[in-house]
Amino acid sequence: MPKPFTLPGPDRDVRNHTLSLMTFATYDPIQQRPTGPTNVGKYVVRGARRPGMPLPIYTISLNGEIVGTQVSQPSKSDCDAALKRHRALNAVHAAKQAAIKSKAAASDAKARATRAKRKAANSGTAQEAA
Known part of the structure; x- marks a missing residue:
């Protein structure tokens, strides 16, 4: 004899930690989203929407210094890569400044x-004239 079909109930829900199929939620695309800073490892990430841009810009900072920005939510490896790029650019800039100063000297x-x-x-x- 076939097993009868039963709807899952609160005591026998097979989809743990999910919303019901009948859940009603409203979404307002114009509403301001929270943009407070979040910590990703040792980095502080702040997301902010810019006027005229559909996506937020995430700013990655370390010890108060901005080391990079990107469009998607950064992971720890993204933050590490941004710091590496920032340090490399600072080294190139310092070398150029040193070359300019030595040339001027x-x-x-x-x-x-x-x-x-x-x-x-x-x-x-x-x-001679005197």
Whole structure:
């Protein structure tokens, strides 16, 4: 004899921790969503909607310094990758600044030497005229 069909009830629900098929929920796409900061490992992630953009922008920061942004909710590996990129960009920027400063220092030294030669030459001609 076949087993009779029975609807699952509260005592015999096979779908644990889910909503019922008859659950009614409203969704308002214009409503503001919570944008408070969340912790992902040692990073602080803050999601914020920008005007004219359909998706939020997630800002990843470490010790108050922004290390990256992305559109999707970042995981710990995403945050680590953002920090690695940030440090690499800072290193490149520091190297460029050092090169600019050394080039400027060399140019200043050359200009000082040229000025000293001209001054010496002018003082020599001034003494001859006197």
